[in-house]
Amino acid sequence: MEFLSPSTLEEALEAKSAHPDAVPIMGGTDVMVELNFDKRRPPALIDLARIPELAEYGPDGDRTRLGAGVPYTTVIEHLSGRAPALAKASRSVASPQIRNRGTVGGNLAGASPAGDAHPSLLATDATVELASVRGRRRVPVREFFLSLRKTARSDDELITAVLLPEPSGPQQFAKIGTRNAMVIAVTSFALALDGERRAVGTGLGSAGPTPLRAEAAEEFLAQEFDWEGGRSPSEATVRRFGELVAAAARPIDDQRGSAEYRRHALAVMARRALSWSVTDYRKGVTRCA
Template identity: 55%
Template sequence: MTPPAGFDFHRPADLAEALRLLAADPEAVPIAGGTDLMVALNYRRARPRALLDLTGVADLREWTDEGAAVRIGAGVTYARVAAELGGVLPGLAAAARTVGSPQIRNRATLAGNLATASPAGDGHPPLLATGATVTAASAAGERLMPIGDFFTGPKRSALRPGELITAVTVPKAAGPQQFLKVGTRNAMVIAVCSFALALDTGRRVLGTGIGSAGPVPLRAGEAEAVDLPWEAPDRFGEGLAVEFGRLVAAAARPIDDVRATADYRRHALAVCAARALRRAWAEAHPEGSVRCG
């Protein structure tokens, strides 16, 4: 592909330089893995005047253990999330394994997924379910955004001009986590719908995340408030799982499109949510008689 006349390509060596370049050229489009952006460029759906290549910024390619959470740099790939963080972030790692193909997972980044802000992004539901925080930086400094405030519309986010996503901080699992994705095949597929669940057995709370069933990734607040039998785990029954699934489906705001109807998405979410809760409860209480579906 021949760059158009007047096209600029910036390749900063560190984050400070990247932020200076972006401040001087706010229309420059950041690129790391490029798994979404390059498709748009190749099909002429996007024609940025400048690109800001972040692959040379070493700090963005690292993750750090923050004690109760993990800080994932914007350049960390999905392959590394799946391979290195499954023990502490099992829900996010499970979602990472469903992203594209091995080649795509070796390039694609969680922060790139966030920057695209697609409602179907595979990494988004686990981030919602766990209450992650997005760090954005500009020449003016850093700011933190709760993940629930980050998505503002289809492929729109709360990022401001001149800002870069530098990291995502995700609380470590405090109990079982699940991620389920429905698609037309097992690999290389955009989600028809997806669902993430995080069970915090210490605080006795439940987190949810819904993908590809609304204008933005969603939480299911009423489902999170369902009355779980924490004091008597063996009282968990099929009726509770089905009701949980119904509440998750009710929280969705799907549409009909080429991948599925809105009705099918609601049905699939109800099934996935019930299944996820059964599995998580059974994992949390292996001594009980809960059946895992």
């Protein structure tokens, strides 16, 4: 196995162009596990740890640019105000050691349906930046996941950043697992209320072959929600919202849980997330507590 260690993004893009089958590695929290258990044996690895641009974050116009190599710990400590749902999801990732190494870019590259970052990125309508020697392009995360572990990224491209919209309302993330920490989600859910556009965003994890949205639930809640005063929705509205979220799922039975349980859990999480969001909306809260 060849090991490539570029020091600039330009060198990394040239390496990926010359070795399209090479696997990028930054934190290594997923790649090294696959290598250690001999589940993957790529012809080459491209180490991206020495590239400063990938570890940078900050304002980018009306969005926040999050370099693909920024670890979850940094998201938690420095971006809870700009990316509340993502910060909450980051807190649920494995152990402190993994959060210090793991990255949102790596989560996207792996494209697991259970990826902890994916629901919040879907709910907030984030954008993925891809780069190659041919140039850069931006893909809405809602168009990024194509099928099981298949994304819109071409073989010669690297994920360089995620662009996060400025929050204009509450954002929530909830996750259910077999224990409180160090666990892959049985299922997960994110909700974002956009008070400026009067729009609702959702994201479902471990609920299908790809991370999913509950578009019918989004449209329903956007029509029913009291955007002026934040009045609590009726019990029937809350229940219907949960039902529509569960109906959007395409889960399977596996060792972590049954399809029936996943749908039930999603409905419960959706109702709870809506309740939390209504309380925060009335208070004008967007920051991750």
